[in-house]
Amino acid sequence: MRAKYVPILLAVIVLFVFGCDKPTKYGEKKMSIKKQAFGKTVDGKDVDLYTLTNANGLKTEIMTYGGIVRTLEVPDRDGNLGDIVLGYDSLDEYIENNPYFGALVGRYGNRIAKGKFTLDGVEYTLATNNGPNHLHGGVKGFDKVVWGAEPMEDETSVGLKLTYRSYDGEEGYPGNLKCTVIYTLTNDNELKVSYEAETDKATVINLTHHSYFNLAGHGSGDILAHELMLTADNFTPVDEGLIPTGEIKAARGTLMDFTRPTPIGSRIAQVKGGYDHNYVLNSSDGSLALAASVYEPRSGRVMEIFTTEPAIQFYSGNFLDGSNKGKVEHHVGYPTVGTVYNKHNGFCLETQHFPDSPNKANFPSVVLKPGEKYTHLTVHKFSAK
Numbered sequence: 001m002r003a004k005y006v007p008i009l010l011a012v013i014v015l016f017v018f019g020c021d022k023p024t025k026y027g028e029k030k031m032s033i034k035k036q037a038f039g040k041t042v043d044g045k046d047v048d049l050y051t052l053t054n055a056n057g058l059k060t061e062i063m064t065y066g067g068i069v070r071t072l073e074v075p076d077r078d079g080n081l082g083d084i085v086l087g088y089d090s091l092d093e094y095i096e097n098n099p100y101f102g103a104l105v106g107r108y109g110n111r112i113a114k115g116k117f118t119l120d121g122v123e124y125t126l127a128t129n130n131g132p133n134h135l136h137g138g139v140k141g142f143d144k145v146v147w148g149a150e151p152m153e154d155e156t157s158v159g160l161k162l163t164y165r166s167y168d169g170e171e172g173y174p175g176n177l178k179c180t181v182i183y184t185l186t187n188d189n190e191l192k193v194s195y196e197a198e199t200d201k202a203t204v205i206n207l208t209h210h211s212y213f214n215l216a217g218h219g220s221g222d223i224l225a226h227e228l229m230l231t232a233d234n235f236t237p238v239d240e241g242l243i244p245t246g247e248i249k250a251a252r253g254t255l256m257d258f259t260r261p262t263p264i265g266s267r268i269a270q271v272k273g274g275y276d277h278n279y280v281l282n283s284s285d286g287s288l289a290l291a292a293s294v295y296e297p298r299s300g301r302v303m304e305i306f307t308t309e310p311a312i313q314f315y316s317g318n319f320l321d322g323s324n325k326g327k328v329e330h331h332v333g334y335p336t337v338g339t340v341y342n343k344h345n346g347f348c349l350e351t352q353h354f355p356d357s358p359n360k361a362n363f364p365s366v367v368l369k370p371g372e373k374y375t376h377l378t379v380h381k382f383s384a385k
């Protein structure tokens with residue numbers, strides 16, 4: 001080779017090694033999706049765990065059991081990944097005692113009073129599993145079934161398509177219901193959850209996702225310093241059994257007001273039992289709109305939630321009581337308080353229709369008829385500041 005070409009060749013090599021092929025800040029070069037066996041259910045069904053990684057190194061593990069998001073690692077303001085969802089190490093722990101950590105919830109997220117409703121003149125009786133009421137789909141809701149799974153990938157995202165066929169009469173609901181939920185992790189650092197369902201008989205439906213978040217990292221104590229903003233001027237007050245009274249009440253200027261960013265803990269002591277309320281979103285035309293924004297000051301992590309749904313349940317982890325011993329591994333970077341999850345150690349923001357809608361004529365309808373398609377899209381967008 002002529003000597004004059006040597007510097008050019010060297011430059012090309014240097015560019016290739018240190019330029020094009022340079023690992024990103026988070027140590028990953030490419031998006032990927034991997035599958036591993038994760039055990040068996042009590043009735044012998046195989047459960048798989050899929051690990052989705054985007055081009056920036058954000059990572060989530062999703063189980064076919066309950067469509068559960070077991071881990072979700074996102075960067076803080078210094079680029080350190082932290083696992084920001086509560087969860088367990090093993091499948092058995094999820095099977096034994098899971099307060100819906102990371103789970104898909106269906107057929108009906110939240111409560112239906114006394115487990116009863118009437119549709120087209122027929123009264124239906126659902127499984128009751130929360131005192132006299134029906135909660136989150138009943139005794140064996142969508143959080144406890146094994147979903148079919150198919151990995152997906154395009155130029156800008158990796159995804160997992162989950163499918164479940166719920167039979168006519170399951171937990172008391174009418175109609176065979178075909179459900180598809182697609183989790184997508186995009187290179188814009190979003191976790192999207194997209195739901196679709198069809199029925200062969202008129203029924204009611206309200207699917208949601210039930211991750212408990214702690215943006216400082218799971219196991220780093222309570223979530224009271226997180227600043228929460230909800231694009232909701234109104235909420236639906238509840239009775240002692242957490243069933244909506246039917247009223248739609250203004251939140252502004254009350255203890256329930258999150259129209260401006262407010263630390264979750266600033267007024268929680270005055271809210272009996274803590275927050276466990278359905279907020280009515282200001283945008284209600286079914287288009288994708290900002291519903292919530294959460295900022296955690298220590299890590300700088302921000303989560304924004306966009307949804308097509310009319311409401312969001314804000315639950316401040318009031319029933320966590322130390323009986324759930326969480327995942328051992330940490331990628332947090334903050335003092336770890338311990339992974340026994342105590343009261344207010346995580347919060348949920350469940351995009352949804354209003355609780356007990358089948359019994360409240362003034363609430364938006366949750367009826368799905370044959371020939372119609374139920375759709376719901378929620379996007380969790382992660383950043384740091």
Ligand code: GLA
Pocket residue numbers: 099100110135242276313315319348350
């Ligand atoms: C929802 C409900 C809460 C509670 C949790 C699960 O957020 O609104 O009352 O049942 O789920 O523990």
